[in-house]
Amino acid sequence: MPTKIEKDDVTGQMTTGHEWDGLQELNRPVPRWWLYTWAACCVWALIWCVLYPSLPGITGYYHGLIGYYQRDAVDADVAKVTAQRAGAMDKIKALSFADIRKDPQLLAVAETAGRITFAENCQPCHGAGGGGNPGYPALAAGNWLWGGTLEDIQRTVTFGIRSGQDDARNSQMPRFGADAILKPAEIQAVADYVSTLWGVPGGTGTNPAEGKRVFAENCAVCHGETGQGNREVGGAKLAAHTHLHGDDRAAILAQINNPKMGVMPNWNARLDAAKIKSVAIYVHSLGGGE
Amino acid sequence: MSFMGKGKKAVAAVSEDSLYADRVRVYPKSVHGPVRRFKWAVLIFCLTLYYVLPWVRWNRGIGRPNQAVLLDIFHERFWFFNLEFWPQDIFYLTGLLIMGAISLFLVTSLFGRLWCGYACPQTVWTDLFMWVEREIEGDRNERMKRDSMPVNFDKVWRKGLKHAVWFAVAFWTGGAWIMYYVDAPTVTVEFWKGTASSEVYLFTALFTAATYLLAGWAREQVCTYMCPWPRFQAAMLDEQSFTVTYQAWRGEPRAQGKRVSGAGGDCVDCGACVTACPTGIDIRDGIQLECINCGLCIDACNHVMEKTGRPGWLITWDTLADQAAKATGIHVPFRVFRPRTIIYLSALGLAAVVMIVALMLRPGLGLSVQRDRAPLFVMLASGDIRDGYTVKIVNKSSTQAIFEISTQGMHGATLTETNEELGPAETLGLPVAGDSVGTFRIMVTGQPAALVDGSQPIDFSLRDTATGELTVYHSVFMGPVRRR
Numbered sequence A: 001m002p003t004k005i006e007k008d009d010v011t012g013q014m015t016t017g018h019e020w021d022g023l024q025e026l027n028r029p030v031p032r033w034w035l036y037t038w039a040a041c042c043v044w045a046l047i048w049c050v051l052y053p054s055l056p057g058i059t060g061y062y063h064g065l066i067g068y069y070q071r072d073a074v075d076a077d078v079a080k081v082t083a084q085r086a087g088a089m090d091k092i093k094a095l096s097f098a099d100i101r102k103d104p105q106l107l108a109v110a111e112t113a114g115r116i117t118f119a120e121n122c123q124p125c126h127g128a129g130g131g132g133n134p135g136y137p138a139l140a141a142g143n144w145l146w147g148g149t150l151e152d153i154q155r156t157v158t159f160g161i162r163s164g165q166d167d168a169r170n171s172q173m174p175r176f177g178a179d180a181i182l183k184p185a186e187i188q189a190v191a192d193y194v195s196t197l198w199g200v201p202g203g204t205g206t207n208p209a210e211g212k213r214v215f216a217e218n219c220a221v222c223h224g225e226t227g228q229g230n231r232e233v234g235g236a237k238l239a240a241h242t243h244l245h246g247d248d249r250a251a252i253l254a255q256i257n258n259p260k261m262g263v264m265p266n267w268n269a270r271l272d273a274a275k276i277k278s279v280a281i282y283v284h285s286l287g288g289g290e
Numbered sequence B: 001m002s003f004m005g006k007g008k009k010a011v012a013a014v015s016e017d018s019l020y021a022d023r024v025r026v027y028p029k030s031v032h033g034p035v036r037r038f039k040w041a042v043l044i045f046c047l048t049l050y051y052v053l054p055w056v057r058w059n060r061g062i063g064r065p066n067q068a069v070l071l072d073i074f075h076e077r078f079w080f081f082n083l084e085f086w087p088q089d090i091f092y093l094t095g096l097l098i099m100g101a102i103s104l105f106l107v108t109s110l111f112g113r114l115w116c117g118y119a120c121p122q123t124v125w126t127d128l129f130m131w132v133e134r135e136i137e138g139d140r141n142e143r144m145k146r147d148s149m150p151v152n153f154d155k156v157w158r159k160g161l162k163h164a165v166w167f168a169v170a171f172w173t174g175g176a177w178i179m180y181y182v183d184a185p186t187v188t189v190e191f192w193k194g195t196a197s198s199e200v201y202l203f204t205a206l207f208t209a210a211t212y213l214l215a216g217w218a219r220e221q222v223c224t225y226m227c228p229w230p231r232f233q234a235a236m237l238d239e240q241s242f243t244v245t246y247q248a249w250r251g252e253p254r255a256q257g258k259r260v261s262g263a264g265g266d267c268v269d270c271g272a273c274v275t276a277c278p279t280g281i282d283i284r285d286g287i288q289l290e291c292i293n294c295g296l297c298i299d300a301c302n303h304v305m306e307k308t309g310r311p312g313w314l315i316t317w318d319t320l321a322d323q324a325a326k327a328t329g330i331h332v333p334f335r336v337f338r339p340r341t342i343i344y345l346s347a348l349g350l351a352a353v354v355m356i357v358a359l360m361l362r363p364g365l366g367l368s369v370q371r372d373r374a375p376l377f378v379m380l381a382s383g384d385i386r387d388g389y390t391v392k393i394v395n396k397s398s399t400q401a402i403f404e405i406s407t408q409g410m411h412g413a414t415l416t417e418t419n420e421e422l423g424p425a426e427t428l429g430l431p432v433a434g435d436s437v438g439t440f441r442i443m444v445t446g447q448p449a450a451l452v453d454g455s456q457p458i459d460f461s462l463r464d465t466a467t468g469e470l471t472v473y474h475s476v477f478m479g480p481v482r483r484r
Helices: A032-051 A070-094 A097-102 A104-121 A150-159 A184-196 A208-218 A249-257 A273-288 B034-055 B087-111 B114-119 B121-137 B140-148 B153-178 B184-193 B198-218 B220-226 B229-235 B272-276 B296-307 B320-326 B339-360
Strands: A015-020 A023-026 B069-072 B077-080 B083-085 B243-246 B315-318 B365-371 B385-395 B401-408 B414-417 B422-425 B427-432 B436-446 B455-464 B470-478
Touching: A070 A104, A070 A273, A097 A104, A097 A150, A097 A273, A104 A273, A150 A273, A184 A208, A184 A249, A273 B385, B034 B069, B034 B114, B034 B121, B034 B153, B034 B184, B034 B296, B083 B087, B087 B114, B087 B339, B114 B121, B114 B229, B121 B140, B121 B153, B121 B198, B121 B220, B140 B153, B153 B184, B153 B198, B184 B198, B198 B220, B243 B320, B272 B296, B296 B315, B315 B320, B365 B455, B365 B470, B385 B401, B385 B427, B385 B455, B385 B470, B401 B414, B401 B436, B414 B427, B422 B427, B427 B436
Parallel strands: none
Antiparallel strands: A015 A023, B069 B077, B077 B083, B243 B315, B365 B385, B385 B436, B401 B427, B401 B455, B414 B422, B414 B436, B455 B470
16 A cells, blocks of 8 residues: 655655655656546447457356357358369369369469368378378378379379278288288298398398298289289389388288288268369379379 | 756646646747758758659669669569569668667767657657648747637638648658559559559558647657657766757856846746747756757747847757866866767677678579478388478579579489479479579489488589579488488
8 A cells, every 4th residue: 555645855746655665656647648548448348348249157158249259250261262262173173183284373272272181181190291100101202002193192082992982992911820821931931031122120031032932922913023012903012111011020020910901081071072183183292293 | 867957847737636647738939040940951851852752763674663762562572772672681671770770879879869859750740730830820829829719710710721731741641651662653643543452542541640640639749658769768868968958057046037147047037948849848957758859949048048148058959967067167078989889889880781791792593492391301112212392492583594403412312393393313404484483392312322310411502594693502401310
């Protein structure tokens, strides 16, 4: 509480009565129009509170006289933007990839739409920029299972992989160990041979020659004679430095014994054709496109 | 600073219990003299510069604006005579603002608030508006008398005319402001035909209103209540600052209008300095927050001194140190070089040198390389490592040019451009249209033999094939850290 309101001798003005270590503050009046401005702001705030949602309640809130709802404004904005884009998106849907690429403006729209759609839907598994994750292909690397042309990507995105759709990409690797198709020694030998296809950490084992024979009989149908892969059936390219489910011997053995087989959803259930095409264009541009 | 005598302040005779003060209207009386003439000259110079500059033409060739000073926000260019600035050159503006601030500090520490008294737009336009008011409504006494009278015809037409002229000047001012942002002749025609953009009308209205309110109504309140500068300019002032000063040792004790030669000081306490003051203060109270250092009180006082047969310059420009010395009969010369001014001068010189060197070394060739953050790198099936970069090339010439880009620092690196489908090659030729920025996606592929663990430096060098100009951008190449 101010206790010592007194007159300051030098200026002839009153003090506020507060004192800090002997320092006192003069009670200097501010201009009256500040008071009016403050009052006007209060009135403005009151009107605002009546017109707009302002007061919280226990189970709800006061909605305001004009019924403003922020979600409506967002919906209206989204609808407006969608309408603005409709022309371009319709064109992307109707035109072939070759024709889209001839139109730089349309291509820019498609790449942007693809980038956003990718970030919202694909990124959790395939990584930002298509960098990939263990078990999820690195799309930017270009080591494709099912082909890397725009049309290939479009089809994969549309119908998915092992998604249960009729047109889905389907491949099934037998469980060579778990179902006892191969003997454990044969599996070790195949792993020896597969290890020779690239520089596996930990060496190439003891019996790659026997492994090569077993590989030719059991694996080459899908993975190719020299492990170069087969895109017709989704056979992974083994003669490469990157592998979907790991690069070391333990990963190879695990994959022969009881293969992991990932599933990609059919995105035609969630994305329209124009967006799927846009995603294909974006994924193709990441550096792996063919 | 309160060793001077206490005068009657024109501001705020406040009742002691009120937290709010009614505005005390200031009716500045017109003065004549050297200070006033100088102030007119500065005013005319500033206003002429402001109104005429947008109309100055400058030939820059076909397809470019021919306005000497144009801040083209829509096309993201700032044209200043033969200089052209792009948005990325914005730091020159920062440098200019820093120099402006230091200059203000320097001038204030030397001569007080010269900026406030003479060159500040608030002062210039307020002065102009006061001149209009004086021409229509008459001088101080006449205006005070009329304002205290009930409404009559004379009052109505004079006030009406004054506000009309004020409004016209404000409109001219707001309109001229727009001309710094869009081509002046074009926007003038468009404005009156009603085809100008809504922004043009909005900002013209905004600056018209601001000018009218600030120069016509708010006036000294802008300086006293709104402007932050008076609040901290005291930090630049010291006893060596050469400012508008009442020579108390000469003036006191005041002679209360009585012509007593020999006894008493030179101040006749006529109040001419107070009535002339555009902020309504009494300079005899010493340097104070409200004083804008315009010196009109000097002219007013000199006039009185002359009429009463006393020596002039009772109010003058001087330092507080000299005033204190003069009171005891000695004279202390004005010290231009003191630690404070030397520091300001050095800072100003440093900023100026940095600015000039930066401006002279400004490359015509602009290259920026942004490495992809995700993924950091990609391992290809062959075992090669590939990094992605977004490369922006600024072509400031008016025609299309081919730029050759290559990398140094990593043996056998190949470049691929994915948008234009160029490469792979060690050097790529990238076409960029005239007056624009070309954006390219460049993939750099490194062979494992040339890589070290983690990151390594890589330089992008760019050559303009037309001019041979060369620039280099330092970046890094990321690769895996191998397990051993």
